[in-house]
């Protein structure tokens with residue numbers, strides 16, 4: 001009797017925890033963006049502070065480690081920021097932080113900025129100083145759904161080097177360790193022109209099959 005109560009309690013606790021842990025199947029879901037006609041494999045973290053990340057890799061990515069990709073990022077926050085770690089952790093990985101910013105490159109009221117960052121500690125990531133190139137292809141800010149999205153090319157983004165530390169996402173392995181974080185707090189540009197953000201409210205990691 002006691003055992004079955006314990007088992008029932010364990011099952012109830014597990015049921016409430018497990019769906020959150022398994023929100024992203026490694027295989028992802030295909031999505032074709034109608035504007036750029038690009039097909040991505042996407043992974044979704046559902047909910048008000050969730051996000052969807054999509055990857056379109058070169059055809060050779062399973063044979064030779066890719067360095068470039070086209071990305072899709074939809075963040076379920078209107079004025080906050082969300083980010084992806086291309087190394088599966090906050091530290092020692094290339095981080096891409098996105099936020100709705102009318103002053104960013106596309107120069108429309110729908111523009112979304114992407115700031116590459118890097119840190120070796122659990123504190124505000126510094127600007128990434130390595131060599132990469134991010135080109136926005138489209139961006140939308142949707143006040144009604146309180147979300148923004150962007151499509152961008154990211155050249156030299158799947159390998160990184162900062163402060164003597166190097167890393168890479170090995171696309172030839174067929175599996176990538178990725179991570180995400182999101183905050184509803186609006187980023188601030190400080191007097192030096194750099195981005196100030198506060199710690200994410202939600203974060204997590206997943207394995208992506210590519």
Ligand code: HEM
Pocket residue numbers: 082083084085088089090091095096097117122123124125179180181197198199200203204205
């Ligand atoms: C002011 C900025 C930030 C602060 C102060 C901060 C702080 C932290 C702290 C303290 C943790 C550990 C939480 C725990 O173990 O309980 C953490 C984890 C994490 N952070 Fe951040 N963070 C910041 C920005 C970012 C950004 C920009 C990203 C991604 C783009 C990110 C991604 C993650 C992820 C994925 C984790 C969990 C996985 C891991 O431990 O590496 N963080 N952060």
